[in-house]
Amino acid sequence: MRDPRISFRSREFAAVLAFLIPGAGHFYQGRRLKSGIYFTGILFLFYAGMVLGDWQPVYSQTVQSTRAGNFQMQAGEVPFVSQPSIGFGAQVLVGLPALPAIVQSSRFASDPGMVNSLQSELVSPFVGAFRSGEVFVPVTGELSIKPARLGAGEGRFVGTTQHGEPVSVEIAGSVSLGRKVFGSPNRDIVVSGLTGIEVGGVRPYQLVGSVSRPFADWYQAPRDTVELDRLHGKLSHSFDIACVFTWIAGLLNLMAIWDAYDGPAYGYGDEDPEEEESDADPKSGSE
Amino acid sequence: MPSLVYAVPLAAVISLVYCTSRYEMPSRIFKVPGPCL
Numbered sequence: 545m546r547d548p549r550i551s552f553r554s555r556e557f558a559a560v561l562a563f564l565i566p567g568a569g570h571f572y573q574g575r576r577l578k579s580g581i582y583f584t585g586i587l588f589l590f591y592a593g594m595v596l597g598d599w600q601p602v603y604s605q606t607v608q609s610t611r612a613g614n615f616q617m618q619a620g621e622v623p624f625v626s627q628p629s630i631g632f633g634a635q636v637l638v639g640l641p642a643l644p645a646i647v648q649s650s651r652f653a654s655d656p657g658m659v660n661s662l663q664s665e666l667v668s669p670f671v672g673a674f675r676s677g678e679v680f681v682p683v684t685g686e687l688s689i690k691p692a693r694l695g696a697g698e699g700r701f702v703g704t705t706q707h708g709e710p711v712s713v714e715i716a717g718s719v720s721l722g723r724k725v726f727g728s729p730n731r732d733i734v735v736s737g738l739t740g741i742e743v744g745g746v747r748p749y750q751l752v753g754s755v756s757r758p759f760a761d762w763y764q765a766p767r768d769t770v771e772l773d774r775l776h777g778k779l780s781h782s783f784d785i786a787c788v789f790t791w792i793a794g795l796l797n798l799m800a801i802w803d804a805y806d807g808p809a810y811g812y813g814d815e816d817p818e819e820e821e822s823d824a825d826p827k828s829g830s831e
Numbered sequence: 832m833p834s835l836v837y838a839v840p841l842a843a844v845i846s847l848v849y850c851t852s853r854y855e856m857p858s859r860i861f862k863v864p865g866p867c868l
Binding site: 547549550575577578581582585586588589592785788789792796799800802803807808809810811812813 | 837840854
């Protein structure tokens with residue numbers, strides 16, 4: 545039974561607020577201490593999980609292409625199988641902090657897939673390799689290219705090989721970029737038209753690797769199992785613990801929503817059962 | 832030992848939020864006049 549001493553105001557509205565922001569429903573009801581505890585406790589757990597998991601434990605679905613090869617570098621028309629993330633069912637209960645995943649899911653579905661032309665200037669750290677046939681020479685550095693005619697790109701790559709040898713090469717050729725919206729901070733790229741360079745006894749003609757993807761395009765976006773494998777490889781058990789933190793934060797907010805809607809299970813805990821019985825006895829006696 | 836780094840805050844937050852949701856806060860009790868006060 546709801547305790548009459550608690551002011552619930554509009555219980556439905558409080559429950560919606562409690563869902564959107566942990567503790568907001570209680571703040572609206574004037575239950576400030578509870579509001580503070582829910583807000584701090586639940587959001588601490590959620591964001592501790594996000595930090596532990598490199599801001600990537602929240603995603604609404606995993607995808608799997610129906611064709612072999614790199615998912616990022618496939619056209620948008622290639623059908624894929626998507627599987628909803630069960631953990632997201634718990635994470636979404638945190639409210640606003642987990643809702644970008646739904647927006648990203650919709651953006652992902654309308655993404656045209658691999659981009660075969662460069663539309664704007666690209667300046668980004670690059671991790672990958674020079675390619676010459678079946679020979680790959682790993683390199684890291686800075687890639688700087690701008691659009692040229694017919695969707696091609698021109699610019700320069702400056703970096704070092706895995707042996708510390710500095711390399712610098714002019715680029716004037718085709719550019720293929722991985723899909724724009726995808727749940728990985730690394731966007732795959734293939735750049736052709738390398739000229740005037742010889743590394744490790746070979747003359748590479750292609751740069752194959754990844755550049756950085758803007759935060760707004762990967763945060764909480766759907767990803768494939770390859771990306772999940774990469775995350776596990778990089779973060780090991782931290783990624784699993786991060787997921788658990790965010791799941792539990794969502795489930796705890798369910799308790800907060802319930803409390804905002806229907807009050808605490810045991811009220812103030814100051815009810816005296818003996819007193820109630822003694823009140824009831826004379827009544828029944830008089831009847 | 833390192834597992835405690837994760838287990839302690841997790842257990843603390845779960846306990847705090849669970850207990851908070853079971854009872855109304857004591858601060859409210861003191862604001863409400865009643866025979867027990």
